[in-house]
Amino acid sequence: MKFPEGSFERTGREVMANPLALFECGVCWLVYDPTEGDPIGQVPAGTAFVDLPENWVCPGCEAVRERFLLLDDAAD
Secondary structure, three states: OEEEOOOOOOOOOEEEOOOOOOEEEOOOOOEEOOOOOEOOOOEOOOOOHHHOOOOOEOOOOOOEHHHEEEOOOOOO
16 A cells, blocks of 8 residues: 655655554654554544545644654554
């Protein structure tokens, strides 16, 4: 799956990432783990970052999706 590399405002490049890759909020450092989903945002477990709703925001600080950074994708 293709994901933006870092935030759009930094690079605009796309990278391939495992659907189970972790993404970290660049504002509050909350980690989105697709195996857990987002109970606050009513996102079920097993939802990849790319499959999050367009209006989804960080449950920790309400930052938009573009503020999330791909963590090391060791499962590549």
